[in-house]
Every structure is written in C-alpha cells, then in structure tokens.
Amino acid sequence: MKKIIIFFLPILLLTACVDSLDDYNVDIKRPSVAPPVTLFSNALKGLADTLTSPNVNVNNYRLYVQHWATTTYLDEPRYNVTARIIPQNFWQGLYKGVISDLNEAKRLINADEFILPATKDVQLAQIEIVEVLTWANLVNTFGNIPYSEALDPEKPLPKYDDAKTVYDALLTRLDAALPKLESGGTPFGNGDLLYQGDIPKWVKFGNSIKLKLAMIIADSDAAKAKTMVAEAAPKVFTSNADKAAFPYVSTPPNYNPIAQNMNPLYSSRQDFVASETILNPMNELMDPRRPAFFTTVDDKFVGGKYGFLNTYSAFSHVGDNIIDPTLEGMILDYSEVEFLLAEAVERGFITGSAAEHYNKGVTASILYWLDNIGVPAATATTAAAAYLAQPKVAYATAGATWKEKIGFQKWLALYNRGWESWVEWRRLDFPKLLPPTGGNAPAGLAIPVRMIYPINEQTLNGANRSSAADAIGGDLATTKLWWDKF
Numbered sequence: 331m332k333k334i335i336i337f338f339l340p341i342l343l344l345t346a347c348v349d350s351l352d353d354y355n356v357d358i359k360r361p362s363v364a365p366p367v368t369l370f371s372n373a374l375k376g377l378a379d380t381l382t383s384p385n386v387n388v389n390n391y392r393l394y395v396q397h398w399a400t401t402t403y404l405d406e407p408r409y410n411v412t413a414r415i416i417p418q419n420f421w422q423g424l425y426k427g428v429i430s431d432l433n434e435a436k437r438l439i440n441a442d443e444f445i446l447p448a449t450k451d452v453q454l455a456q457i458e459i460v461e462v463l464t465w466a467n468l469v470n471t472f473g474n475i476p477y478s479e480a481l482d483p484e485k486p487l488p489k490y491d492d493a494k495t496v497y498d499a500l501l502t503r504l505d506a507a508l509p510k511l512e513s514g515g516t517p518f519g520n521g522d523l524l525y526q527g528d529i530p531k532w533v534k535f536g537n538s539i540k541l542k543l544a545m546i547i548a549d550s551d552a553a554k555a556k557t558m559v560a561e562a563a564p565k566v567f568t569s570n571a572d573k574a575a576f577p578y579v580s581t582p583p584n585y586n587p588i589a590q591n592m593n594p595l596y597s598s599r600q601d602f603v604a605s606e607t608i609l610n611p612m613n614e615l616m617d618p619r620r621p622a623f624f625t626t627v628d629d630k631f632v633g634g635k636y637g638f639l640n641t642y643s644a645f646s647h648v649g650d651n652i653i654d655p656t657l658e659g660m661i662l663d664y665s666e667v668e669f670l671l672a673e674a675v676e677r678g679f680i681t682g683s684a685a686e687h688y689n690k691g692v693t694a695s696i697l698y699w700l701d702n703i704g705v706p707a708a709t710a711t712t713a714a715a716a717y718l719a720q721p722k723v724a725y726a727t728a729g730a731t732w733k734e735k736i737g738f739q740k741w742l743a744l745y746n747r748g749w750e751s752w753v754e755w756r757r758l759d760f761p762k763l764l765p766p767t768g769g770n771a772p773a774g775l776a777i778p779v780r781m782i783y784p785i786n787e788q789t790l791n792g793a794n795r796s797s798a799a800d801a802i803g804g805d806l807a808t809t810k811l812w813w814d815k816f
Contacts, residue, residue: 363438364434365438366434366435366436366438366439366453366518367435367518367519367520367521367522368521369431369432369434369435369438370431370432370435370453370456370457370460370518370521370522371521371522371523372427372431373427373428373429373431373432373435373460373464374460374523374524374576375523375576375584376423376424376427376428376431377424377427377428377460377463377464377467377576377661378576378578378659378661379423379427379587379659380420380423380424380427380428381467381659381661381747381749381750382576382586382587382588382659382660383587383588383591384398384587384588384591384592384602384748385419385587385591386403386405386406386414386416386601387414387415387416387419388416388419388420388423389416389420389748389749390406390416390748391748391749391751391752392602392746392748392751393406393407393748394409394748394752394777394778395741395744395748395751395752395755395763396605396607396608396636396763397604397605397607397608397745397746397748397751398602398603398604398605398648399602399603399604399605399606399607399633399634399635399636399637399638399640399645400601400602400603400634400639400640401600401601401602401603401634401639401640401641401642402600402601402639403601404637404638404639407636407637407766408637408765408766408771408772408775409765409775409776409777409778409807411778411781411782411807412782412785415784415785416781417472417781417782417783417784417785418784418785418786420471420781421468421472421783421784421787422784424464424467424468425468425480425481428460428461428464429461429464429465429480429481430481432457432460432461432464433461433481435457436454436457439453439454439457440454446515446516447513447515448513448514448515448516449513449515449516449517450515451510451513451515452510452511452512452513452514452515452516452517452529453515453516453517453518454507454510455507455508455510455511455513455532455536456511456517456518456522456532458503458504458506458507459504459507459508459532459535459536459539461503462500462503462504462507462539462543463539463661465477465496465500466497466500466543466546467749469493469496469497469500470546470753470811471749471780471781472780472781472782472783473493473780473798473802473809473811473812474490474491474492474493474496474798474801474802475490475491475493475496475798476488476489476490476491476791476794477490477491477496477499478491487790487791487793487794488791488794489794489797490794490795490797490798490801492801493802493811493812494550494812494813497543497547497813500543501540501543501544501554501558504536504539504540504543505540507536508533508536508537508540511529511532511533511536512529512533517529517532523576523577524574524575524576524661525574531572533565534565534566534567534568534572535567535572535574535662537562537563537565537566538562538566538567538572538574538662538667539662540558540561540562541558541559541562541563541566541667541670541671541674542662542666542667542670543558544558544559544562545559545670545673545674545757546753546757546813547813548673548677548679549757549813549814549815549816550812550813550815551813552677555677555679556677556678556679559674559679559680560679560680563671563674563680566667566671567662567663567664567667568664569664569694570663570664570665570694570697570698570701572664573660573662573663573664573698574660574661574662574663575658575659575660575661575663576658576659576661577658578655578656578657578658578659579655579656580655580656581655582596585655585656586654586655586656586657586658586659587659588648588652588653588657588746589653589654589655589657590655592648592653593653593654593655595655596655600642602647602648603633603634603640603642603645603646603647604623604624604631604632604633604634604645604646604647604648605633605634605636606632606633606634606635606636607633607636607763608633608741608742608745609624609631609632609633609646610633611738612631612742613631614722615717615720615722615723616717617717617742618696618700618710618713618714618716618717619695619696619699619700619742619745621649621703622649622651622652622699622700622702622703623648623649623652623699623745623746624646624647624648624649625646625647625648625649625650626646627643627644627645627646631646632644632645632646633645633646636766637765637766637771637775638766638769638770638771649703651702651703652746657702660746660747663694663698664694664698665691665692665694665695665698665743666691666740666743666744666750667691668687668688668690668691668694669687669688669691669736669739669740669743671687672684672685672686672687672688672691672732672736673732673736673758675687676732676736684725684732685725685726688725688735688736688739689718689725691739691740691743692714692717692718692723692739692743693711693714693715693718694743695742695743696710696713696714696717697710697711697714700713723739729760733758733759733760734760734761736758736760737754737755737758737759737760737761738760738761740754740758741754741755741760741761756779756810756811756814757813757814759816763777765777776807776808778807778808779807779808779809779810779811779814780806780807780808780809780810780811781807782805782806782807783795783798783799783805
C-alpha cells in the first residue's frame with residue numbers, strides 16, 4: 331500500500347495547484363499569446379513580403395515603372411486598378427500584416443513590469459522605426475489614410491487623417507525613437523531578422539530612413555527637409571553591408587515571394603519578361619548588371635514591348651538569381667542612400683560632392699548585383715569604373731539636369747524594388763516614362779501616380795472614404811499626392 335501512495339503523491343501535489351479542468355486544456359505548441367519578439371519578426375516578414383511580391387493581386391509597381399513587361403495579361407501594364415483587388419491586398423498587407431503586429435508587440439512590452447526601462451526603450455525604438463516606415467509606405471501610396479483612429483476596436487469606421495499631417499507626425503515619432511536606440515538596454519536579438527540586435531546598424535538604418543523620408547518632401551517643405559537631412563546624413567549607411575534586407579530561406583512559407591510566383595519549382599506561370607524600356611538603354615550602355623537582372627535569348631538581352639503581349643520564349647526573363655527562394659527581400663539599401671545624398675548636395679541641404687555620392691550609388695548597385703551572381707569584388711569594381719567612365723553615365727555629362735542624371739541611374743539601381751522605384755519616379759520625374767500607345771492600346775492611358783482606396787473602404791467605411799477622396803482631389807490613380815509638385 332505504501333508503494334501505491336508514493337506512486338500517486340506527485341499527481342496529488344500537481345492537482346492541488348489546478349483551479350479548473352480548463353487548466354489542463356492548454357496546447358503548449360500553440361500559445362494563445364505570442365511574445366513581442368515573435369510579433370516583431372512576423373511584422374518584418376509582412377513588410378518584406380508586401381514590398382517584394384510580384385503577384386499582380388498585390389504589387390504591380392515593377393510594371394508601372396516599366397522594369398517588366400507581360401506575356402498574358404494587359405490590365406496591369408495598362409493601369410486597370412479595379413480588375414483585381416490590388417489596393418485591398420497592399421492596404422491589408424501593411425495594416426494587418428505589419429502595423430497590427432507591431433502595435434501588439436508594443437502593448438505587451440509596455441505591460442511587462444519585469445522588463446528594465448532601458449530595454450523597453452531600445453525594443454520600442456526598433457518597433458517604432460519599422461512602424462514609421464510602414465505608415466510612410468501607406469501614406470505615400472494612398473494619400474490621406476486612417477491613422478489616429480486606425481486599428482482601434484472601438485472605432486470600426488476610422489476617420490481618414492490628412493496625409494501631410496500624418497507625415498509630419500511620423501517624422502516627429504522617428505526623431506523621438508532614434509535616441510532611444512542607444513539607451514543601453516537589451517535589443518531584440520535573434521528575432522531581429524534585419525540586424526540580429528546590432529544597434530550601431532539600427533542607428534544607421536533609422537537615420538537612413540530619416541534621410542529618405544525627408545527627401546520625399548524636399549519639393550513641398552524644403553526647410554524641414556533640409557534640417558532633417560543635415561541631422562541624418564552623418565549617421566546613414568556607409569556600405570552594402572549596412573543594408574536592411576529580410577533573410578528569406580529555401581523552403582515555404584518563409585521563401586522569397588518572387589520564387590513563390592515565378593520559380594518553376596513552385597509555379598508554372600510565365601507571366602513576365604524584361605521590358606525593352608529598361609533593357610534597351612542597359613544594352614546601349616553595356617550595363618554589367620544585365621546578367622544579374624535578366625536571362626538571355628541566343629546570348630542576347632532582349633526586352634519585350636511594354637503594355638502589349640509578349641511571347642515568353644522570345645524575350646529575356648527575370649534572372650535566375652532573382653527567382654531563387656533565398657534571395658533577400660530588400661527594404662533599404664546603401665545605393666539608394668548614396669543617391670539621396672547626391673540629391674541633397676544638389677539641393678543645397680548638405681555640403682559635399684554630388685558626383686562622388688552619385689558614383690558611390692552606381693558602384694554600390696553594381697557591386698551588390700554582381701556579388702549576387704558570384705562575380706569577384708575586384709572584377710565588379712573594375713566593371714563599375716568602366717561603366718561610370720562612359721559619357722552617358724559620367725556625372726558631368728550624363729544629362730542636362732541633376733534630376734535626370736540621378737533619376738535615371740536610381741531607376742536602374744532600384745530594379746526589383748518596384749514600389750520604391752515608383753516613389754522615386756514620381757518624385758524626380760525621371761526617366762521620362764510613357765504609357766502604352768498605338769496598336770490596340772486604349773487612348774488616354776496615364777501611369778498611376780497614386781493607388782486608389784480599396785473597394786472594401788468604399789463599401790464598409792464609405793462616408794470617411796468619400797471625405798478623404800474629396801479632400802485630395804478625387805480617389806483617382808491620376809491624383810497627385812501632396813508632395814508630388816512637378
């Protein structure tokens with residue numbers, strides 16, 4: 331009998347701590363509350379996925395900037411934004427897939443009384459930087475958006491806030507977050523899929539975002555832009571090693587969404603080829619990035635006609651390295667930063683040499699892409715120097731204005747980053763892209779300068795959406811945003 335008592339004693343002791351049989355019904359492999367670091371990681375993936383995806387139901391910006399042409403469908407390169415739910419998916423991808431997770435991560439951190447104040451500061455700063463960037467992506471896509479009342483369960487029909495007011499608030503939030511990175515606390519570590527808790531790189535990332543957001547308003551608020559650029563410029567990216575890139579892996583669901591949509595291992599679709607709009611000038615300049623950007627047809631790089639149907643086998647395709655499931659999802663890179671600095675010098679926001687920053691931007695792009703296909707750094711450096719020596723590339727002779735010089739080379743460097751390229755094309759107005767004309771192309775096509783609001787907003791939040799549309803001059807793809815002055 332004693333043996334029986336001893337055998338059951340641990341069970342009796344365990345059950346004494348249970349208040350209800352519900353306490354047994356806990357699946358430890360499916361926690362009901364995700365820790366903040368998991369939410370942060372998931373938000374980073376959501377941001378990278380939305381910006382990187384080539385899916386025509388989510389992200390058509392590679393088509394709008396004419397890096398790619400299509401083989402089967404013409405709605406996208408002819409700017410039909412209602413044939414699919416593109417606005418809805420982009421909107422939800424950022425609101426639901428990024429900002430919602432970040433807000434919950436913040437709530438949990440703030441509610442945890444056992445986290446040291448300095449650690450709270452640095453982790454909240456990491457979250458804030460990513461959230462500011464995400465809000466900026468929304469406001470620079472749609473204009474006026476739900477912001478102050480967004481994601482509030484007590485306000486299911488949130489009002490839309492003025493885009494400039496939101497933007498100014500984001501800049502203030504970013505300025506408040508940056509000093510907290512250096513609070514001395516413990517940052518997100520392994521769950522920080524951009525920098526693994528490397529705070530000096532987060533400082534560079536945050537300031538590079540500040541530079542970027544400031545330059546976007548350079549034509550509409552030069553004084554504020556100049557102040558912010560001068561503050562950020564000494565602390566931004568200084569090499570390709572500083573880039574903010576999401577590290578996709580080789581297996582679903584954490585592989586690059588380009589592979590999901592275009593790699594023959596995962597998809598039989600053959601929807602895209604290179605556009606002649608980008609390949610023709612690259613061919614003329616013997617651009618060394620072509621093997622990284624595209625495949626060849628009979629050893630030649632051949633672009634399809636933009637805005638018209640193209641036979642897949644007759645034209646260059648997206649490079650094999652780009653459809654690799656492990657290709658990183660670029661959020662911000664060094665090349666982009668150097669082009670911003672070149673522009674800042676030309677605008678008189680900072681001192682220095684615009685040509686030097688331009689050369690660094692071009693070189694950084696070439697080094698990055700050639701490294702991506704296994705070209706040794708020394709060979710890539712030589713190729714970059716030869717490319718820059720050409721009269722149509724050299725800063726002194728490349729174009730009539732600095733906007734033309736920087737705009738064209740930045741458009742090339744932002745290849746495979748369609749949304750970012752679309753923002754910069756709207757802002758700099760170079761290169762001079764034209765909508766499809768002739769043949770069976772409808773008359774009067776215009777490249778979108780804004781994405782229309784999701785249809786769900788029209789049906790579920792109609793009054794607020796209607797007010798927002800009236801405030802910006804109409805819910806149209808041709809309505810320019812407040813900073814797009816030219």
